[in-house]
Amino acid sequence: MNKWGEVFEFSAIGLVKTPFRDRFGVPRQPGLASTAKGVIKLHPDPDLKTSLRSLEEFTHLWIVFVFHDHGGKSWKPSIRPPRLGGNRKVGVLASRSPHRPNPIGLSAVTIEKIDLEAAGGPEIHVGGVDLIDGTPVLDIKPYIAYADSIPEAGAGWASESIPRYPVMFSEKAETEISQRDPGGSKNLKALIIEVMELDPRPAFQKRQSPATEEKSWGLRFGIEILGNDVKYEITEAGFVVYDVLDMK
Incomplete structure (x- = not known):
């Protein structure tokens, strides 16, 4: 049985190349900028190449990644979400802030192309990315609509539509x-x-x-x-x- 404070070690299986070299300006959620293209570059490990078999049958995938450049030195138990204009605090676990007990994130993106023979390791070309360039990838999983989509789910404090400006x-x-x-x-x-x-x-x-x-x-x-x-x-x-x- 796991104990409190037990440490688990993970190694990145690759990284994501994106148009965003600065964390300011990165879309705050996946899919908000559909033309934001990225490439998941995996390490040139034959087993990783084999592990991608049949992924091309799916249209979307989840990226499990590390918030490696959020600028914080420690996690924060409460944060002020930008969606609320910084006027209200919520618990960090009731948010998607990078300042978490473990700085791990999750993004759903579209699969555009898979290149198993790319120089330097397999590549998965994706769309709608919301990650800074060089983000370490811990895992990827296929997106399965009947399990991953819950149309009746409530969005809590994030239910207001996102304002967009001309x-x-x-x-x-x-x-x-x-x-x-x-x-x-x-x-x-x-x-x-x-x-x-x-x-x-x-x-x-x-x-x-x-x-x-x-x-x-x-x-x-x-x-x-x-x-x-x-x-x-x-x-x-x-x-x-x-x-x-x-x-x-």
């Missing part, structure tokens, strides 16, 4: 996006829209300067997306992307 582009930004992503193969513009409409700013900035309040109009910020420094301004009409700079 995203517009200056002529200059449109030109820069076309130059950085000719033909739209990287879906750069679509990804900018999906990330920006969720207001990617840190929670403290959103509390200090709510996007819907006049005092915030005219404030300018920047965020990295796919190696680009996306500059935007808060306006009465929404977020206006006015510049897209190459960070390379």
Whole structure:
């Protein structure tokens, strides 16, 4: 029988490559940015390759991962969820905060392609990721709708719909996006829209300067997306992307 405080050791089986190199701007839940693509890169272990057999029969999978870059030194028993504007505390185990007793997360993503012969180890290409680049993967499991989906489940304090804001582009930004992503193969513009409409700013900035309040109009910020420094301004009409700079 397990004892309190018993230690279990796990080794990552791989990592996730994603467009998000900074934790600010990462969608807070999987699927919120459907154009956010990622690659689960597994270690080049023959047994891991064999373990993927028949996974291609599924459309979605769960990623069990480690919150390796949440910035905290210890876990917190209560947190202020950004969804509640930082105005109310809830228990951390009643949230999906990374500041947990064990910093383990779970994300459901779509399976787009599986490449067993990829150089350096098998790859699973996925969509709708909400993970920072380099996130360690402990396990993956197929998503099974009849077991994993509970349509009548209550969402508690997170039941309110997620606010989304209009995203517009200056002529200059449109030109820069076309130059950085000719033909739209990287879906750069679509990804900018999906990330920006969720207001990617840190929670403290959103509390200090709510996007819907006049005092915030005219404030300018920047965020990295796919190696680009996306500059935007808060306006009465929404977020206006006015510049897209190459960070390379």
